[in-house]
Amino acid sequence: MLSYSFKTLWNRTFFFVGPVWFVLVSFIWASGQLVTPQDKVIFLSIVIPGFVAIYFSGFLIEKWHKKKKSEGR
Numbered sequence: 918m919l920s921y922s923f924k925t926l927w928n929r930t931f932f933f934v935g936p937v938w939f940v941l942v943s944f945i946w947a948s949g950q951l952v953t954p955q956d957k958v959i960f961l962s963i964v965i966p967g968f969v970a971i972y973f974s975g976f977l978i979e980k981w982h983k984k985k986k987s988e989g990r
Contacts (some may be wrong), residue, residue: 927975938968 921929942964951957
């Protein structure tokens with residue numbers, strides 16, 4: 918059984934995953950694949966909201982799980 922709440926574990930996970938994500942994004946940024954300013958804008962407009970969406974989706978999944986668990990009792 919987990920000794921921490923989901924929120925604590927999820928935040929700790931993103932504390933460690935965030936820097937790795939940033940390194941990977943910086944590798945892509947520096948690779949020369951993003952040639953035009955439009956390429957860079959599109960890349961950032963997908964990567965940043967994607968990271969935020971993944972972060973908040975964890976809390977939506979937790980809410981859904983708690984609701985489903987309470988209905989099953």
